[in-house]
Amino acid sequence: MAIASIWISLGCMYLLLTWCNNAIEAKRSSQTGCKLSYRFADCRFLQLVSVPRDLPNDIEELLLDFNQIQSISKTSLSLYPDLKSLSLQSNGLELIEPDAFQGAxxxxxLSLQNNNIAAEYSKTSEALLYTPSLKNLDLSTNGLKMHxxxxxxxxxxxxxxxxxxxxxxxxxxxxVFAGLRELKQLSVQWNYIYEVESGTFDHLIKLKTLNLAFNSLPCILDFGLTQLxxxxxxxxxxxxxQSRELDKEFSxxxxxxxxxxxxxxxxLPRVHHIHTLLLSDNRMRFYSELFDTDSSYVNFTIMENNSTNTTAINVWEEEIKSDLSTLQFLDMSRNQFTYLPEEFIVKMISLIQLKLDWNCxxxxxxxxxxGSNSLIELDLSYNRISELLMDDTPSFSSLHYFNMSRNNxxxxxxxxxxxxxxxxxxxxxxxxxSLCCKQVGAARSDDNNCVDMRPLTSLKNLYLSGCGLVLDAHCILDGTTLTHLDLSENHVKDLSPLQDTCRTLHFLSLRNSLPYNLSLDFSSYQNLRYLDLAENNLTNFPTSLIELxxxxxxxxxxxxxxxxxxNTYHGLLRTxxxxxxxxxxxxxxELSWLNVLKESSSINIPDLPQVSCNFSNHFMLxxxxxxxxxxxxLWKTGDVLLYLLLILPICVTFLVALLLMFLTFREIILQKLKRRCRRSTSY
Incomplete structure (x- = not known):
């Protein structure tokens, strides 16, 4: 144990010293501004016109991206014989001299992305002859043609x-790729490829990944890359x-x-290991209901070198001869399927995710x-489904996500x-x-067609937007522990139907669901974090929200x-x-509340530029x-002091007027008063 402790201590000291040395190295920088660390130099965004010559001779990785280096000469890299990784992206590079890599x-x-290699490609070709250890090469965005x-x-x-x-x-x-027998990954996307001759990739016996996306290929009639x-x-x-008819197993x-x-x-190949098949955004469908399957063969002619191969295929045939048992993810969304053959999906026994949304x-x-006992996600949204069929055989115990929105x-x-x-x-x-209520005595005549949510005890997210629901019955969500509930575009008469799940809800949407002004009490929704009350006719702000x-x-x-x-002390404004x-x-x-909101730096009002207010029947931002x-x-709303200021001049004016009248008609007024007050004296 003592020896083991000594060795552990020595190891820790070694690691500490190594870390300290690396930290010291990381703080270094060259005279040209390059950031240096252990055998690494970062010289990006320095407006360099040539490769720096003041770097350590033992660097292995050099980044020169986003500079102005237009040529690489023999002396450019001769000082760095240990260099293993060089990046020259976005430099406007045109010339790499034939002997540029002799010293490295x-x-x-090597990354030459986003340059102009096409200008002097023949000299660059000679330079690449001196890279016998090159494994990774990036020539993207260089204006290159096939030759x-x-x-x-x-x-x-x-x-x-x-x-x-x-x-x-x-x-x-x-x-094009003859001799690249070690190539494993090839990306030729975002070009203008309209034709790939047969045998183009046959020499790439170790190729595992091929990317031909964003081109103009019209068809694939002879796919035979078994190693891919x-x-x-x-x-x-x-x-x-169409895959090539081979007895070999495709990878x-x-x-x-x-x-x-x-x-x-x-x-597809008869034998393969496909687990992910992405077919979205096409025009696929099955046609056997539209055509006579006895006369539906089409001949495909494949011309290769001097030979011609003709294959007859029944294009209306619904039976998929390929083995689909390995499929886990199948995306056929945004196509034109009007139906699926009965045995089409049954063969997919390993299916985890099935997307059929946006079809017909x-x-x-x-x-x-x-047969898909492992299915986790099923998406049938945006179709025209008016009838969902089911017998007693399927088991969906593993299903976590089920989307049937936007159907009939x-x-x-x-x-x-x-x-x-x-x-x-x-x-x-x-x-x-419509949703079922557990109270049998209160059942309506259409309860036979209602949807019973009570078995879904694990349900967390429920979307019922735009279902025309009239939520006036209690206990429709009894037994559920929902955290996300969307009831927008329905008719919610009060919140009592939600009392069984109010304590677990985090998100609640009642958008365009309150047919008239209601007095809503959210005091029971203590875990609520997101509330949508938009597009209603509410005039009174629910005061129960203030403490949520x-x-x-x-x-x-x-x-x-x-x-x-x-004030900003409300619980609502703190969160x-x-x-x-x-x-x-x-x-x-009456915008004092808006000033309170602005005082809280944590509150963001994204639509504040669109918020308007009414002043004398005129709306202003x-x-x-x-x-x-x-x-x-101030004059309109009235302040106590303001009222005093308005009344006082009037009162003073009135008093002055009375005083002037009295002084003017004093004798007449006094005589009238004497006559009215004169009385006979008794003797």
Whole structure:
């Protein structure tokens, strides 16, 4: 134990000394302004016109990005023989002399992004011959064409990662990447590629990741890269994707064909390892209901070198011959599916996430998911589903997210939620549904079509916006522990239907849900943090909110003329971060509450430039109120002293007038008084 303690102490001392040395090194800087640390120099944004020569000779990494270095000569890097990583991004670099890397042959990573290598690409090609250890090369945004790339990559036998993004490559053939047998990652996105000849990538026997996104490819008819794991073909013009008919096992794991023009489900390899298939934003659908499947074969002709290969494919066939058992994430959103074949999803036994939103589905059977016991997320929103079918076979115990918003549902299968014990988020917004009440004696005639939320004991987020609900029954959310509830665009007559979940709610939206002015009591909502009361007809601010710890409050488009906020000591003002106030008829002479809000530096009013107030039936922006308005308000609202100042001159004037009248008509007045007061004397 003693020896072990000594060794531990020595180790700690060594680490401490190393840290101190590195800290001292980190504080160093060169005369040119480069920041230096252990074998690392950061010379970015220094307006340099050449490679600095005052750096330590043993540096291994040098950053020269965003300078003005237009050429690299032999002497530029000769002082740094240990250099392994060099970055020259955004320099306007045009020339790399043929012998520029002779003094730095250990370079493994070279970034030439956003320069003008195309200007002198032949000399740069000669310079790259002296980089026998180069593994990472970035030539993106250099105006390169295919023949230039072919020349630059002529002797890159050790290259593992290559980036050619944002160039002007229009065509790829089998000569471009010949010899790159160690290449593992290739990115050619954001070019103008409209054709990839057969055999272009066949030499890349170690290629694992290929990115061809944002090009102009019309189709893929002979995909045969069995070694590839990730293929990105998004944002092209693909109408068809077909794999080569091989008995070999494909290593493909992620395939992205989203944002294309696909008309049919892609013909995948028979044996593969695809776990993520992204097909969103295409024009796919199944056609067997529209066409005769007996006469629906199409011949595809593949011309390769001097040979021609013709393949007949039944394009209307609904059976997917490829093995889909490995699929975990399938995104077919934003397509044109009107229905799904019965056995289409059944084969996906490993499915975790299924997205079918923004399609044209009229019906959907949850029984199709009977084999997907691990399904966590299901999105059927933005369809035309009027009927949701379900038998007793499916089990959705693992389902956490279920979105059925923006459909035509009026009812749901009975006991649909009984097996969804793990459901956390449910979105039924914009369907014409009604909620069940547990009080059987109070059942209505349409309760047979209502949705029972009581089995969803694990539910946290519930969205019921725009369902036409009339919330007047108690206990509709009995047993739930919701934290997020959206009841916007419904008819909420009072808050009593929410009393079963009021203590757990963090977010509550009652936007456009209060048909008339209500006196709302939120005193039971002690955990509420986000409240949306916008687009209602409230005239009285709910005073119960003042002592809550809200973080966000939306009061837009109501009928508030003032807010009862008189000082910054309220609990609401201590926690509130965001407050929306616009489109209310506030009184310009009652804006003292706004000054209270402005005194609190933690409160942000994003729509303050749109907040207006009323003064004599004229609405003005509160941030542009003329200085005369506050003075006019003093006269209009009336202060005690102000009243005295107004009444006193009037009273004095009146008294002076009386005194003048008395002095003027004194004799007449006295005579009249004597005559009225004269009485007979008794003897």
């Amino acid at each position: 042959i250990r370079i493994e990573s 230039m790339v072919t020349s630059l990559l002529g002797n890159m036998r050790t290259l593992e990662n290559l980036c050619l993004d944002h160039n002007i490559i229009m065509h790829l053939d089998d000569t 794991r990730t293929l990105n073909l998004s944002f092209n013009q693909l109408e068809w994707f 493909l794991e992620l395939l992205d064909i989203s944002h294309n023009q696909l008309l049919f489900f892609p013909l 589905l009229d019906t959907f059977s949850l029984s199709h998911l009977r 549902l009026q009812t749901l299968p009975k006991h649909m939620f009984n097996d969804m014990k793990g459901l956390r988020t449910l979105d039924l917004s914009h369907n014409r549904l 710890s809200l973080q966000s409050l939306d009061l837009r488009q109501n009928n508030f003329t003032s807010l009862p906020l008189y 509130l971060n965001v407050l929306y106030l616009s489109k209310n008829p506030f009184e310009c002479c 509160v941030q542009r109120l003329p200085e005369s308005i506050p003075h006019s308000c």
